[in-house]
Structure formats: C-alpha cells, structure tokens
Amino acid sequence: MNDLDDLYREIILDHYKNPRNQGVLEGPTVHAQEGFNPLCGDEVTIYAQVEDDVVVDIKITGQGCSISRSSASLMSQAVKGKSIDEVKATVSRFKRMIAVEESEGEPEEVDLRVIGELAALQGVVKFPVRIKCATLPWNTLMIALEDAQAR
Amino acid sequence: MNDLDDLYREIILDHYKNPRNQGVLEGPTVHAQEGFNPLCGDEVTIYAQVEDDVVVDIKITGQGCSISRSSASLMSQAVKGKSIDEVKATVSRFKRMIAVEESEGEPEEVDLRVIGELAALQGVVKFPVRIKCATLPWNTLMIALEDAQAR
Amino acid sequence: MASVEVTDQIDKLRSDFPIFADIRASRPFYYLDSAASSQHPAVVIDAMDRYYRHSHANVHRGVYGLAEEATGIYENARKHLGRFIGANDPSHEIVFTKNATEALNLVAQGLGRVLLTSESHVLLTEMEHHANLVPWMILQEQLGFTIEYLPFDAEGLLVLDDLDAMLERASILGVTLMSNVLGTLNPVAMLSERAHQHDVLVVADGAQFVPHFATDVSELGVDCLAITAHKMLAPTGIGALWARAEILDRMQPFLGGGEMISDVRLDGFTANEIPHKFEAGTPPIAEAAGWDAALGYLEKVGMATISAHDRSLTNYAMIQLQERLDDRITIFGPPDVTKRGGVISFELADVHPHDVAQVLDQHGVCVRAGHHCAKPLMRQLGVGATARASFYLYNDEQDVDALVDALLDAYRLFHD
Amino acid sequence: MASVEVTDQIDKLRSDFPIFADIRASRPFYYLDSAASSQHPAVVIDAMDRYYRHSHANVHRGVYGLAEEATGIYENARKHLGRFIGANDPSHEIVFTKNATEALNLVAQGLGRVLLTSESHVLLTEMEHHANLVPWMILQEQLGFTIEYLPFDAEGLLVLDDLDAMLERASILGVTLMSNVLGTLNPVAMLSERAHQHDVLVVADGAQFVPHFATDVSELGVDCLAITAHKMLAPTGIGALWARAEILDRMQPFLGGGEMISDVRLDGFTANEIPHKFEAGTPPIAEAAGWDAALGYLEKVGMATISAHDRSLTNYAMIQLQERLDDRITIFGPPDVTKRGGVISFELADVHPHDVAQVLDQHGVCVRAGHHCAKPLMRQLGVGATARASFYLYNDEQDVDALVDALLDAYRLFHD
Numbered sequence A, B: 001m002n003d004l005d006d007l008y009r010e011i012i013l014d015h016y017k018n019p020r021n022q023g024v025l026e027g028p029t030v031h032a033q034e035g036f037n038p039l040c041g042d043e044v045t046i047y048a049q050v051e052d053d054v055v056v057d058i059k060i061t062g063q064g065c066s067i068s069r070s071s072a073s074l075m076s077q078a079v080k081g082k083s084i085d086e087v088k089a090t091v092s093r094f095k096r097m098i099a100v101e102e103s104e105g106e107p108e109e110v111d112l113r114v115i116g117e118l119a120a121l122q123g124v125v126k127f128p129v130r131i132k133c134a135t136l137p138w139n140t141l142m143i144a145l146e147d148a149q150a151r
Numbered sequence C, D: 001m002a003s004v005e006v007t008d009q010i011d012k013l014r015s016d017f018p019i020f021a022d023i024r025a026s027r028p029f030y031y032l033d034s035a036a037s038s039q040h041p042a043v044v045i046d047a048m049d050r051y052y053r054h055s056h057a058n059v060h061r062g063v064y065g066l067a068e069e070a071t072g073i074y075e076n077a078r079k080h081l082g083r084f085i086g087a088n089d090p091s092h093e094i095v096f097t098k099n100a101t102e103a104l105n106l107v108a109q110g111l112g113r114v115l116l117t118s119e120s121h122v123l124l125t126e127m128e129h130h131a132n133l134v135p136w137m138i139l140q141e142q143l144g145f146t147i148e149y150l151p152f153d154a155e156g157l158l159v160l161d162d163l164d165a166m167l168e169r170a171s172i173l174g175v176t177l178m179s180n181v182l183g184t185l186n187p188v189a190m191l192s193e194r195a196h197q198h199d200v201l202v203v204a205d206g207a208q209f210v211p212h213f214a215t216d217v218s219e220l221g222v223d224c225l226a227i228t229a230h231k232m233l234a235p236t237g238i239g240a241l242w243a244r245a246e247i248l249d250r251m252q253p254f255l256g257g258g259e260m261i262s263d264v265r266l267d268g269f270t271a272n273e274i275p276h277k278f279e280a281g282t283p284p285i286a287e288a289a290g291w292d293a294a295l296g297y298l299e300k301v302g303m304a305t306i307s308a309h310d311r312s313l314t315n316y317a318m319i320q321l322q323e324r325l326d327d328r329i330t331i332f333g334p335p336d337v338t339k340r341g342g343v344i345s346f347e348l349a350d351v352h353p354h355d356v357a358q359v360l361d362q363h364g365v366c367v368r369a370g371h372h373c374a375k376p377l378m379r380q381l382g383v384g385a386t387a388r389a390s391f392y393l394y395n396d397e398q399d400v401d402a403l404v405d406a407l408l409d410a411y412r413l414f415h416d
C-alpha cells in the first residue's frame, strides 16, 4: 500500500480536513468561476479578487474528494498575493509536476523548493484518474484569471 | 447445383424473359400501387382494374430480378378475372407455399393442382433472401386491392 | 432452504467467467460494479469469436450464403431478445441500438417529435439516469415543451401524491424500472395503468432491471423499453429499444442512412418498415451474436434464480454494513430489500466516495464512486457523490466481506 | 517488379485471417465483398477476446484499477485512430460512434443545426451513399434549407463546371472520398480548397477510402471525416467522426445521456468537453480495442502496399472481365484504374444482378447485388441494381479468375 501512502500524505489529509481560504468573496474586483469534474461530480467555485494584476485575495467553496479539496487549499496558499504572471508560472510548474499531459511522456522533474508544499500532490501521478481531481481547482482559477484580464 | 436448378426452373426463366401482362392501365376503376424491395432495389407497379369486386384486368411495370418478375407475371395470370375473395385465397395459398413466415415452421404442403403454374416458384423456399423478391408483387397487389375495397 | 441451493449453484457459475480466474490468479479481485457493466461468460466471448471466424459478412444486403448466415444470426438475436422480454411480435418490435442511451434518444426524437408541441408536458422522475433526462432536455430546446418531475422520499421511493394531476397534463411518462443509485424498484405496472387512463405513453428505462429480473412488457404495461447489453453479460456496443409495433409505426425515423429506407430520391426518401426504419447503417452484428448467447446463458441459470441471489446478497450486505460499520455508514435507498435491486449506494462518514473507492481498489474491491450519471438525484440526496456496490450472479458473501473489511480500512486511514 | 513482391506478401497475409482457412476447408470461398464489410485477422479477434477476459469494466467513471485499464485501452484506440488519419490533436478530435452512418448524422445535426437556416444551401453529390444523403434530408425536413447536387459524367467522374456557383450558395459540401459503387476517387483536396475559398465547410465520407489509402486529413483539407471500422479489418459496432477541434467545439450535442455532460440540473444541462460531449452512454469499448489492433495490422502491412495491391488486382480484373466476357459485361465507373479504388460494379448482359449473385454464390464467389445504398446514383446510371466485386489485401488473382468463371456460367444459365 505504498502508492496509497504516497497519495494520501499527511499534508494532503491536513488540507482536506482543514481547508484554507474557504468562503465567498464579493465586490467589483472579484472574479467568481465554477468548475465541475464531470466524471465524479466534484464541484468547486473560486473567488479571485484581482487588483492591479495581483491576486490580492482568494476564497473557495465546493465539494470534492481529498485530492481536489486539498489541491484547492494548497493552491489558494500558493497564489494569494502573487501577480497574475507569477500565478501562471506556478500553475504551469504544478501541471508539469503532475504530468497533465500524461500520455506525452514522464512527469517532469520540478524544483521542489520552488513549488513548496504543493509537492505533496506529486503522489497523484501514479493515479491517472485522480489527476483530474487535482487539476480541477487550477483550471478553474485560470478561467477566472483570463476573465479578469479580459475585462 | 441442384438447388439452383430448382430455383431457376424453365417456367421461371420463360416468365422472366417473356413476362405476361406488362404495361399500364388507366381509368377510374384502376388501382395503381408501387412496391419496393429495399434490399435490392427491385421496383414494381401493379395496376389492378377492379369492377364489382372482380379483378377484371391487371398490368405490371417495373424492374427486378428473375424471381420478382416471373412471380409478378405468374401472379397476373393467376388473379386476372378472379373475385377479390378468390384472389385473397390465392395469395394466402401462395404465401404458405413459400413459407413467408419462414421462422415459424416448415413450408406448408399446398395442393399443387390448385396452385397451378405458381408451383414453379416453390424452389425459392431454399433461398430465404429471395423470398422477398417472390412476394414483392403479391404484397403490392394486396395493398392495391385493400385500396380498392376501401373506396 | 432455497437460498443455499441458489448459492451452491452460483459457486459453480463463477468458473464460467474467464475474467475471475485470470485476474484472481495474480491479485485479489472482488468485482462489485456490475451495475456499471457486467462481466462475460465464456459462451458469450466464444459466440463472437465464432462469428468473426466463420460467419462474418454484412447483413440484409447480400444474396450469397455467408451474408444470409450473418443476417440469420442477427435476426435470431432480435427474436430472442423479443421473446426474452415477452414482446408480442419479436421480429418487428426490437430495434437494435448502440446502447440504452441511444434507445432513449431514439424515443425522445422519434416519438417526441410526433407527440409533443410547445404546450405539452413530459413527466419524468427525479431519480432518472442522465440517459432518460438529457435526451428530453435536448428535445425541449428544439420544441419548447415543459418537463415535470415526480419526486422521491427519504427512503428513495417515488412520491405519487400528485400523480394524477401531473399525468393529466402530460403526454409522455419516462421512468426507470430500477434506480441505478438507490436500487429502488419502481411500481411501473401501476404507473402504466394510471398513465394510460390519462392517455399518457410510458417510456421505461430497463437498463438496470432487465439484467436482474424476469421481464414481461405486457405485465409491465409500458409502451417503450430501453435495454443495454453490457449490463447483462453481453458485449459492449449494443442496446435495444422495444416498443409496441403500433408505437414504432407512429415514430419518425431518427438516424438516416442505409437500411432504414425503402426509397431515396434526390428530393427525399421513404422510410423502410419497422424495425429496419430505425436501424441506419451497418448494425452491431457480432454484438448481437454475443447478446443472443448471453440471453441463452441467463435463461439457463433462470432469471428467478438470479433475482433471488441478488436479493439474498443485498440482504446480507445491508446487515454486514450496518453491523460492522454502524453509524459510520449511511445507506441510501429503501431499507426494505424487497423494494430494491442489488445496488447499494452509501457514504462512509466524511470520507469522500472517491477516496473510498481508491482505498478499496488497493484491496481489490471494485466499486463505483461518483454521481452515477444521476446528478439531479445526487442534489436531491444532498451529496455530490456516493460510493456504490452492486451485485450479480457471480458475486458471493466473500465479496461482501471483502467490501466491509476494506471500508473499515478506509475509515481508519482518514481517521487516525 | 514491385507488384510481384506485393503479391508475395499478400499470399502470406491471408493465413492471418481465420475465416479463409475455416470456410475453405469445407467449400470454395472467394470473398469479393470487402466494400460491404471486410474480414478479420486473428490479432483483431484476439484483442477483443483478451479485453473481455482480462480488462473489461465501464470506462471514464471508475477509480479502480480495472476501470482505469479499460479507459486506457479505449482512449489509446482514440489516439491511434487520430494518428492514423493525421489528426492534429488525436485525443480531442476523434468521436467514436457506432458506424460511419451515425458519424454523418452527428455532423448533420450537430453542425447543421448551428450553421444552417431555411435560406441555406447544402451541396452534395449524386454519387453519395444514403448515409451522406438521408441525414441531410432529415435535417432539411426540420429546418427547410435547399440541397443541391454535383452531377457525375458517363465515366463516373464529378462534373465540376458549376462548382464555384454552387459553392457560392452553399454552407456545407458533403462528398465521398471514394464511391462505393463506381469506385471513383474524388479530387477532395482540390474541392476542399475551392470550398474554403467560399467559406464552405467540407464533410467527407471516408467509409470506403480510409481502409484502402493512406489518409491525411490536413492534406485532404477537409473539416470533418466519417469512418467505419468494419470495412478496415475491425469489428462491427464502431465508427468515428474526425473533425478539427474548433469545429467540434462549435457543434451542438446530438445524443444526450451519461458521459456527454459536465452538469445536469432539473432545468437543463451543460455539455462536457470535446470529444466526450458527443459520446453519450457506454461506448463500444471492446470494439475500440479491436479497431486499435486492426490499425496496427494495417500499419504493419503498410497502406501504400495495400493501395498498390488493390490497384494491381483491379487492373487485372478489368482486363479479365473485358477479355473473357467481352460485350456481355458493362463495367461502371472510371475506365482509368488510377482514378478508382478496388471496387467494380457491373452488369452482365440482361441477367439481373440478383440472379448473377445467386449463381456466383453456388461457385463460392461472394459479390454484392443491389442498389448499394446509393439509389440516386443507380437512377442516374439508369439501372435498378448492379453486381459489385470489391478487393482487399487478402484477395488475389485466383479470386478474380473464379469470379470470371462463375460469370460465364451465369450467362450460360440465362441464355441457353
């Protein structure tokens, strides 16, 4: 049951049980976006407050499994206070780590110091079905930010 | 090639090459009906002139294989001058002979004297696909006669 | 005791299914996901094999012997399926489709376009599978009628208080014979009778029911029935719609192409006779051969035996789950096992179903986790997803025991 | 000489196809009906067998290992097919259907409903198979646009004199890459270029072409391509639509149900991403496994080898038929073998094609007789039916010789 331990690391379970940045944001600079995982019914809503191209605040509501919820929670910590460009770089680093383009090759070696706590999600690589759980909040955030930039 | 000889009896080939009652009928007592075999493209049009519940004349146009055309030709001889009730009895005798309800059992023994030249079509029983060729003109005639009776 | 005999028989049956021997040789394997798709006895796999090795040709169009043989195989499967569900006219009342979903789309478009206007009402239930919801929603976008829903109660049973008023407004009632989430067996014979009093046609979703219970369309009184092969020991790639001949006659063609026409001109076409009118293009021929074999296998075992086995296993599972997991488990659907089929959806405390299924997999226990293509039902239950174990003739009490053991482990993992 | 080497290779290949050994053991068997449906190499049958024995589970919905394995098998087949036809984005641009006919219905309904109004024109050709005619006619009944047709000439080649004027009026051009009756290879790359100059989208019917020629959708320049598996050594029950991702994105959902949604509420649904948006219900999973294996087999032989073999056999057949049957035979379609695929439709004097096929069957020669699901084309030729012989990689000159011998016998039977 080694792989399973790798998937459910302590940090994951912690973020699952005590998710950070839960709640709702309102206001003219808030961009809210819903996301669904059509396979399992996971739902997430991301509220990103963007001012001067900086994600000054982020909140999350929804329901989902340990992977999608902890991923959302870890994400909220990793992006809060960052500029949109920095966020985009983080998203892309994260996606390379969990090899979203699974079929196209091996997951890339990503500098774990840069990625910080997010590294805890690396275990998901061995469970292709769960990768969608991990990426759901990230993809949803990206749509919210595109929306922010478009306005 | 015994079965094949049975299918292509001389009388069949004769009626195929020299079909009887070819042509078109017109007039207020004529009931025209088109029939298609969707499997092979055979087409037939039956013109039945019905007066006082008697098929006083019948003509046939169309294109088709030796079986469908000879069947139409033999049919035209068998029904011309007969009352609609007699025609229906002939149709039903013919259908029993070639076992249209193939799956439901063996073809019935039909008194060949009653059925006359039509007996030549009996060989078709061994070629289920061709049964539809043989029955096309008969089914088409039945629709024309129903139409005649409905008016 | 009948159930002991049944269990004895079942023990022997499992060896008919190659997948159990093959996978179990290398790892534990407890397959509890037959409601999603069932496994295949060797006779079914062999029937398809034999078809491809000896008899393959396209059907309906060939004069030569091989094409005639293939056509016979295909048409015999049609008749067999018709008899299996008690159709009056087996060779004309079965339309082969690719799955139950296509069958329901065919009814929606074929019958719906004939019957419905923007003023009409279609009555569905809140426990329908997406397959009996979305086709009506797509048609609704095109024609603009109203959809109403029969609700269900806390036990997962349909609430019929407003039935007559709803039927009075409706033209079509769409209802599943058995819920794929709650297991609920709906009282469809009674619903059909009431519906017909209001001139409402009944479209039944038999995807879950037909594989597990002896089915007789006249007893059920329904007008249309959707079936899928892969949940009844048969191949993927084939399903069917049964409807009374006069209903099929009224229905418009849906998919256009070869086979379904009697004539095509540059300015239009004339549809073929039923059932061919609804079968456009080359049909699933090998799949029909496999389904035919599966029907034979099910008949040999006996549908009554299968229902009895399902029920006794469901009963055993409900008791074990409740005794060993106690208040850590919530089971959805009717508590009374006589009101449900062999499907158990549950929640394990606060462990997300996805995580439950993941841990169970490590024990070789295969259960489904998710919305089970019934999102409105999920919302009604107030959950995003459930885990679901489902039984079929090859399951036994060992499978249930493995399930409960694994659930205990999953609980521990998330509560230490 | 290249063709000798090709023929040598082909001789060895036939033993890969169990049906030839099995049937030939008991009777003569010359299979000349691959344009209707082809036979299967053992690797294809075995791939499905293996799937059912080791890997079956429903796809896309399961967390457990077996479901993941089945999903992998299914999605790999998608990618393989995408690569096989040169798709830019193999995992998103292939939609699995039950056959080419469903693929064409999906385009008509999915794209047609978005693009067409009662003012629109759809341009088809007079040589289309019913599968690329009737779906447009059904949609026409619903939306009321105009259908125009490109005619063909006495050699079976499209007449393009009015092409630009017709394209100017049109929104969609539907054209077959290869006629299943005439064998004609249409100049689709050129047609696409011209169509795009007029902002017309091109829907190509690849049912006959893709099995026999290396296919590259970018070279062809088409926007959509319908394919069917059972004509390319693969199982019944599966086909596909390829379309560029941006076209699929624009298309409306067609069949509703599980898999194709991202959310369903009682008041409506949200569609899933491409390609899943178009795949409602349980897909043909084992069939995808079989198709994958067939693609591998075709690649191993080499599509260029196959086309060359088809051509040399067609050439041999045209010569033999004309030399030995002389003016008793009329061959339809292009006399120039470089303009046609391995399909020969003909008339034998005044012997009806049905009777021809019947007599040939007694010689073990399997040919198709009928309208070949192309009734408008038949009317254009002025015939009700033709007989048709078609070739694939397992045919050889002996098959052709048997055909000609049997035709001589058929002629005699009707002329003594």
Ligand SMILES: Cc1ncc(COP(=O)(O)O)c(C=O)c1O
Residues within 6 Å of the ligand: C258, C280, C281, C282, C283, D035, D036, D099, D100, D101, D102, D129, D131, D132, D176, D178, D179, D180, D205, D207, D208, D228, D229, D230, D239, D373
């Ligand atoms: C040119 C052409 N298009 C479409 C089809 C339809 O293919 P399918 O029957 O597999 O849907 C065929 C084969 O019958 C064909 O020859």
Ligand SMILES: Cc1ncc(COP(=O)(O)O)c(C=O)c1O
Residues within 6 Å of the ligand: C035, C036, C099, C100, C101, C102, C129, C131, C132, C176, C178, C179, C180, C205, C207, C208, C228, C229, C230, C239, C373, D258, D280, D281, D282, D283
């Ligand atoms: C109740 C119910 N209806 C319809 C379906 C759809 O069946 P299929 O996916 O074979 O079309 C299913 C299975 O997923 C089901 O459980």
